[in-house]
Amino acid sequence: MSSRQLTAMTGLAWRERARQLTTPEIVTPTVLLLPSLCLIAFLILYPIIQGFWYSLTDGSLLRPGHFVALGNYVELMMSPSFWHSVRFSVVFALSNIVGCYLLGLGLALLMQMDMPFRGLFRVLLLLPWIVPSVVAIVSWRWMVADQNALFNQIIKAFGGSPIYFLSDSTWAVVVVIVIKIWRSFPFMMLSLLAALQTIDRSLYEAAEIDGAGRCQSFWHITLPEIRNISVILCLLMTIWSVNDFDTPWLLAQGGPANATENLVVLAYRYTFARNDVGTGAAVSFITLFILMALFIFVLRLQREDRDA
Template identity: 70%
Template structure:
């Protein structure tokens, strides 16, 4: 550590005499220490404490501790359960990675993996395209724009139980609303929730219907924050509306679009309400995702260890995906 020395040169020293001596006054040396010294660090902390800048952190400390306890304690407890053969009734013994190997070797896991990927991908793409189209429409000057903005938020505002059960009532059997409409035009009734492909289609469709308002609202806010001068400059250069959309709107929405797609992917993979209230994972487990699989192992099969292991495998898959996407975003 470098220290500064206060040196006094004697102007009356004779030629050929002794060189000037450095002063050894302790107080002078302590006052000239650099900021990197431990004394300066302690002084800065005391000054920060006395100035009142520490008050916001002290006020936030109880909330941070409470949130940390609520999140971290269940997290580590579930992690512990994933390495045991515990049930809901009693704690088990440590079996280390046996639950994870059992899950990965299970056919139910890979079936849930396939549906989770299809479900998340279809929901993200569908919500983004529908949300972006409606956001562009709501960003234009049109009559009753305020009414339509509020009306389009209803699927997101309505509680999930009410909306999903209402959809189930409309597609459940041959006497449902959609089948009655099909029969009016001479068609045969479709058993939407009894056939694998139709059940997957209905679950994805209802998930898109429930989720697109969030995407629309976020993209609409991003559209309104774009500088209008960029569109004016593009118009002066002779760009068409489509060219302005491709070269101005899309680049300006890039960052928010990546964040929205990541959030929608997480919510889709962790969605329990939509497939459970519609099909409970059926028919033949065709609409069973990771969350339903973990629920069934934990509460239906009374295997808490395997259920916790499925949850942490899901967490690892999502973390790998998110880190990879954020790294690519940073590189570009």
């Protein structure tokens, strides 16, 4: 084949491709979606690009600053407070995921059974998720704030010594995790309950005929059937836990001694307390990169398992 014929065939291919892209089936949806895409780009893409630029500068809230390349990221890599925030964010997220999943799945299985006032119990169990976070966390703070708080009054009534929940680092971490699980498990329960109701009942009937017990049916039928939704829910819980600002800040302002300071609280401190917008933006983008890497890794594992 000569070069002239090859060039002609390439030109024909490009003209055919252009003709396909200009058909009404392509042009009409593109024109209709273009305003929404422009709005999304303006509201989401532009702030992300602008924030990434801030992470490459040494600016503050009052001045734009100068370009420092990856200086803010290098500084964070050598900062003990940053690595402490990373460790607490990991512990906080894992504890919330495990606690919410176990509690949510257990209650979902319970709410699926025939029992009196089942609808009322479902509504009551959704209250921690419905109540605004400020109201919920301030109420918890009132119950654990000092030696005269509600929980300490109960402890003293049974002859125990008061526990300073928000003054001790270990207890503060425990309280923050418990409150996060309390606020988050209703969403996990509701989602898993919906997934459980989509399982074909004939699978359990066949397993019962084959002599399988409840534990075997749960292990070999229930868990595999809700596996995909479980992965998605755990990923969502990871995002919400890592990005949770309300719980550690409203309860203890990241204290005591920065014990409950996660990455979001650290970014807030750098930006508004230390007036260091560049480093605060760098913390935010490191958090974004970690979550994106986690998402890609988990979704790739899920795809490989599905193809196997």
